[in-house]
Structures are given as C-alpha cells and as structure tokens.
Amino acid sequence: MIRRSRRHKKKRTDSEVSLNMAAMLDMAFQLLAFFILTFKASPIEAQIALRLPDSTQTSTSSTVSLDTPPPDILDPSEFPLPIDLYSLPDGELDRIVIGSRVMKSTDTANTIQLYRNEMASIFEQPVFDSVVIRVGKELHYESLMQVVDLCTRQKAKDGSPMTKISIVPFK
Amino acid sequence: MSTSHSADQCEPNLVPILDMVFQLITFFMLVINFKAVDVDKDLTLPVVGAADPVDQENQGDLLVLNVRNDGTIHARGNVIPNIDFFLQGEARVITSQSSVAPGDALPVTAVLRVDKKVSFEKLMKVVDSCKSNRFSKLDFVVVRKKEE
Numbered sequence: 001m002i003r004r005s006r007r008h009k010k011k012r013t014d015s016e017v018s019l020n021m022a023a024m025l026d027m028a029f030q031l032l033a034f035f036i037l038t039f040k041a042s043p044i045e046a047q048i049a050l051r052l053p054d055s056t057q058t059s060t061s062s063t064v065s066l067d068t069p070p071p072d073i074l075d076p077s078e079f080p081l082p083i084d085l086y087s088l089p090d091g092e093l094d095r096i097v098i099g100s101r102v103m104k105s106t107d108t109a110n111t112i113q114l115y116r117n118e119m120a121s122i123f124e125q126p127v128f129d130s131v132v133i134r135v136g137k138e139l140h141y142e143s144l145m146q147v148v149d150l151c152t153r154q155k156a157k158d159g160s161p162m163t164k165i166s167i168v169p170f171k
Numbered sequence: 172m173s174t175s176h177s178a179d180q181c182e183p184n185l186v187p188i189l190d191m192v193f194q195l196i197t198f199f200m201l202v203i204n205f206k207a208v209d210v211d212k213d214l215t216l217p218v219v220g221a222a223d224p225v226d227q228e229n230q231g232d233l234l235v236l237n238v239r240n241d242g243t244i245h246a247r248g249n250v251i252p253n254i255d256f257f258l259q260g261e262a263r264v265i266t267s268q269s270s271v272a273p274g275d276a277l278p279v280t281a282v283l284r285v286d287k288k289v290s291f292e293k294l295m296k297v298v299d300s301c302k303s304n305r306f307s308k309l310d311f312v313v314v315r316k317k318e319e
Contacts, residue, residue, distance in 0.1 A: 142217035
C-alpha cells in the first residue's frame with residue numbers, strides 16, 4: 001500500500017507544470033497603456049523662498065509714493081539698495097532705476113541685461129545688506145521674478161547671499 | 172514522428188516580453204505624480220536661473236495656490252472665489268490640528284504657482300491675504316533655466 005502511494009507521488013512531480021503567461025501579459029499591457037496615456041512630462045520646477053514678517057509687525061499696505069525720490073545709492077550705510085521697476089500699461093517692463101541710474105531698452109530682455117551689468121558693477125565690492133524693490137502695479141510677475149532672481153545671486157556685506165529683499169508697490 | 176512532436180510543443184516564449192513590460196510599468200510608476208491635483212497645468216511659470224530646486228523631503232506641509240493669468244485662484248483642483256475666506260478656513264484647521272499658538276505663524280508653507288503674466292497688483296493681493304492669515308512662509312515656484 002505504502003509502495004503504491006509513493007509511486008503515485010513520483011508520477012505527479014515528474015509532470016510538467018506550465019504557467020499561462022497570456023493573462024498576466026494582458027494585465028501588464030493594460031497597466032502599461034494606462035501609464036503611457038496618463039504620463040505628461042513636466043518641466044523642472046524650482047522655488048524662491050521668502051519669509052514674510054508677521055502681519056502684526058508691519059502694515060500690509062506699505063506703499064511708496066512715486067514722487068518719493070530714490071535715495072542715493074552711494075550711501076549704503078543708511079539705505080538699502082533701491083531698485084525701482086516701472087511698467088508699461090500692458091504690464092511689460094518699461095525701465096529699471098537704481099538710484100540715479102536708468103536702465104531702459106527696446107525690449108524686456110535687453111533691459112534685464114543692462115540691469116544685470118549694472119548689478120555686477122554695484123556688487124563688485126559688496127557694500128549693501130539689503131535691497132528694496134519698488135514695483136509698478138501693472139508689472140508682470142515674470143519681470144519681477146527676473147529682478148528678484150538677480151538680487152538673490154548677489155553677496156551681502158558679510159559675504160553671505162543676499163536674502164534681505166523687500167518688495168513694495170508704488171502708490 | 173519528430174515533426175508532430177515539435178508542432179505540439181510550439182509556444183512563444185513570453186518571459187522576455189513580460190520582463191520588458193514590467194520594467195516599463197516600474198518606470199512609469201516611479202515618475203507618476205500623484206500630487207497632480209494641486210498643480211494647475213494651464214499656468215505658464217516664469218523662467219529664471221538661480222532658484223533652488225524643490226526639496227520635497229524637507230518642505231513639510233504645503234498649501235499650493237495656483238494663480239492664473241486672469242487672476243482666478245485654484246487650490247486642490249477647485250476655483251477659490253474668495254481667497255481670504257479660504258485661507259481663514261485653512262488657518263483655522265491647521266491651528267486646531269497643530270500646537271501652534273493662535274497668534275503665531277503657521278507651520279505650513281504657502282506655495283505660490285503664479286502665471287508669468289499676472290500683474291503685481293493681483294499677486295500682492297494673494298501675498299497680503301497669506302500674510303494676514305499667518306502664512307508667513309512663501310515659496311514662489313518658477314521654471315529653472317539651464318545655466319549656460
């Protein structure tokens with residue numbers, strides 16, 4: 001009796017077990033089709049982090065009058081570096097004014113290039129600790145971020161990256 | 172005899188194709204973005220050069236606000252008709268869920284994804300609203316330009 005059952009067992013293990021891959025492949029292709037159809041390559045995003053002062057410490061409507069003359073940038077001990085951004089009615093950048101220096105060109109890219117050169121000469125020897133950017137209310141966000149971006153690349157007086165950047169609207 | 176034997180056994184080998192398909196599935200599963208509901212793909216973000224790459228591990232809790240060209244604000248896939256009202260509600264929920272004191276800054280970063288054509292005036296309304304509702308940490312999302 002025992003001998004017969006052993007023989008039976010041996011027969012079972014000898015028989016080939018074949019897996020049906022077709023069903024698994026069907027499912028895998030369905031998953032693949034889903035992922036391919038829902039895939040959308042997105043551009044590499046980055047961020048510029050700003051920490052705002054508490055609302056109790058400052059007024060939210062801190063604006064600067066257009067009539068206020070820009071302080072002289074040659075005196076960094078008393079003033080932060082003032083950068084004024086004037087916009088055209090359609091929101092494009094009209095000109096950038098740093099102290100008494102005016103950067104204006106035919107298009108925004110050239111104006112930004114002039115501003116880049118000016119910033120390079122001003123920060124050749126870092127003497128400013130902070131920057132105040134005064135912005136026209138119609139100016140496009142892109143132009144503002146290009147100006148902020150160039151500010152964050154500069155060094156403060158102590159050699160650390162420029163982080164004290166205030167952005168205030170013109171009245 | 173041998174011919175009939177080979178006809179019985181003729182089956183395509185599916186193992187390599189299955190391997191390849193699973194590798195492709197793994198790739199797509201790794202790159203899929205489940206936070207897509209927060210991200211408004213209709214925005215055109217500004218392109219700048221020196222922004223920091225997004226450090227998703229150390230960012231903590233985020234509140235993503237998408238500001239479109241026409242000034243409408245979207246959050247979590249919905250249009251926000253009144254940003255002040257929305258942020259007040261969010262601040263109330265965050266305050267009740269965390270140990271932050273009622274007057275202190277909230278431990279949540281407001282991530283602003285703003286279309287490049289949005290005017291400064293519209294942007295400041297959102298920023299002022301964040302500030303008055305104690306979202307004092309702001310991240311401005313841009314597209315990073317490759318350095319020449």
